[in-house]
Amino acid sequence: MKIHVQIFCALFSLAIATKVDYSGHMVIRVVPQTEEQVKFLSTLESSSSIDFWTRSVAANRFTDIHVTPESYNRIARALLENGMNHKIHIANLGELEKEEQQSIALRRALFSNNKAIDVENYHTYEEIMAYLADLASTNPLVSTLVAGTSVEGREIVQATISSDRSANKPIAWFDCNIHAREWITAATCVWIIDTITTGYGTDAEITALVDQYDWKFVPVANPDGYVYSWTNDRMWRKNRAINIGASCVGVDLNRNFPSGFGGEGSSNLACSETHHGVSALSEPESQALQALIAADSARVKSAISMHSYSQLWLSSYSYKTALPVEYPEMLNAMKAGVDAIVATYGTPYEYGSTGTVLYIASGTTTDHYYENEGIVHSYTIELRDQGRYGFQLPASLIVPTATETWNGIKAYMNAI
Ligand SMILES: [Zn+2]
CATH class of the missing domain: 3.40.630.10 (Zn peptidases)
Structure with missing residues (x-):
């Protein structure tokens, strides 16, 4: 009973919160061919708030970048200036989020088991x-x-x-x-x-x-x-720490450990995802x-x-x-x-x-x-x-x- 009340409360709070709308957001894929291009992508990630979903250290492996309708042209141009073409890999993140929510709701509706939750x-x-x-x-x-x-x-x-x-x-x-x-x-x-x-x-x-x-x-x-x-x-990555003196929230916890702290592949900018x-x-x-x-x-x-x-x-x-x-x-x-x-x-x-x-x-x-x-x-x-x-x-x-x-x-x- 207690669990059901908690589930209800969780769903209720889900319903009243204002969510970021990812309609029209895209994920573009680039495949760097040279060391310089790899380096450029690394620097771009740590020096901006651009949301890299994955990034390659080696030439010929893909890098996926989340772009907003507003940032798309600017990022595409910067890539092109560094000799990189891109492909639109996910055309509309908002649609995927809807699909995901529907798949969760469908499973919830079908779940009737004696377990506390549906582990699937x-x-x-x-x-x-x-x-x-x-x-x-x-x-x-x-x-x-x-x-x-x-x-x-x-x-x-x-x-x-x-x-x-x-x-x-x-x-x-x-x-x-x-x-x-x-x-x-x-x-x-x-x-x-x-x-x-x-x-x-x-x-x-x-x-x-x-x-x-x-x-x-x-x-x-x-x-x-x-x-x-x-x-x-839905695309939040970091924790929810207030960064003193900055408008952006959150620290990337998987960049907050002592080994090599503060080095390459992490950022001192509060608005960076890393x-x-x-x-x-x-x-x-x-x-x-x-x-x-x-x-x-x-x-x-x-x-x-x-x-x-x-x-x-x-x-x-x-x-x-x-x-x-x-x-x-x-x-x-x-x-x-x-x-x-x-x-x-x-x-x-x-x-x-x-x-x-x-x-x-x-x-x-x-x-x-x-x-x-x-x-x-x-x-x-x-x-x-x-x-x-x-x-x-x-x-x-x-x-x-x-x-x-x-x-x-x-x-x-x-x-x-
Ligand atoms: Zn991760």
């Missing part, structure tokens, strides 16, 4: 928290911990699945949805939590993995941003993740940060192109994961260090967990898709995405 659908922050609380009170494997509170006072909750809490087993750790608009990441983590908790004792592989490891998840690492992406702005904040770990959300991982670092065998989109499994380093000394071992681990993902439905994935495969990004969780907490198996997984829907993956694709990802994680955990 997208859910608000309140619904996910209610689900975790329900699980902790009904399933002896599950406990929850409030790791801290967000800028706006929301709880940052970690769920632990353990068959023996006194055994101090090695830990498989996950942070999800640190970037607010990447809804598939929280949905995938919730689906995996459900799959592990229902599979323990009946599924031999899951039972063995739970007996071997404690599983810890922070399903919504950026609660304020996530709520805001439901109520006000704004790193005033200092490393300045944000309460980053502090909460840091406290969780530091408390357990001796036991954390694997730390995975879930992101979307691009279909990549990425290791350190993010903030430089140099490779970690354990890179051969990391490549084996990533290959095991990616092979199992590809074997599930044929979804193509690439893997390698962030700095050599994707782009230079400073102050990330993955580098911090690796470099400062000593966790060799620290990775970022960029889930589906490759830009057809971008961040607005239809609800019908949650199960296939989560299924292949979970297969990848199982194979990877068995390989490390």
Whole structure:
């Protein structure tokens, strides 16, 4: 009953908020051919408020840029002046958002189950928290911990699945949805939590993995941003920190960690989507993740940060192109994961260090967990898709995405 009241309240607040209208907004795709063009795109991102959805470090890999009806001509001209043509990749973001909302509503209407929530659908922050609380009170494997509170006072909750809490087993750790608009990441983590908790004792592989490891998840690492992406702005990425002396809100939490803080691939401009904040770990959300991982670092065998989109499994380093000394071992681990993902439905994935495969990004969780907490198996997984829907993956694709990802994680955990 309590859950239903919360769901109603969440939907009600959704209905009364004024949302950003993305009608006529587009996503354009460019493929840089030279080092200079790659460099130009990197500088453009960190020196402006232009919303890069993905960016390439290497020539011949795509970069997707969100443009408004007003900014389109200006950005297209700047690209052309630097020798780059573009293609219109998503013609109308507003239409995709409508489709997404319809897919969520359709699933809600059809859902009649005895579970607290439909783990095959997208859910608000309140619904996910209610689900975790329900699980902790009904399933002896599950406990929850409030790791801290967000800028706006929301709880940052970690769920632990353990068959023996006194055994101090090695830990498989996950942070999800640190970037607010990447809804598939929280949905995938919730689906995996459900799959592990229902599979323990009946599924031999899951039972063995739970007996071997404690599983810890922070399903919504950026609660304020996530709520805001439901109520006000579907494309919101950062947290909701007020930046003193600036009109723009928010810090990119995945640029707020100490490794390479403030360097390339992050911005000191408050209006940039990759704004790193005033200092490393300045944000309460980053502090909460840091406290969780530091408390357990001796036991954390694997730390995975879930992101979307691009279909990549990425290791350190993010903030430089140099490779970690354990890179051969990391490549084996990533290959095991990616092979199992590809074997599930044929979804193509690439893997390698962030700095050599994707782009230079400073102050990330993955580098911090690796470099400062000593966790060799620290990775970022960029889930589906490759830009057809971008961040607005239809609800019908949650199960296939989560299924292949979970297969990848199982194979990877068995390989490390
Ligand atoms: Zn992300």
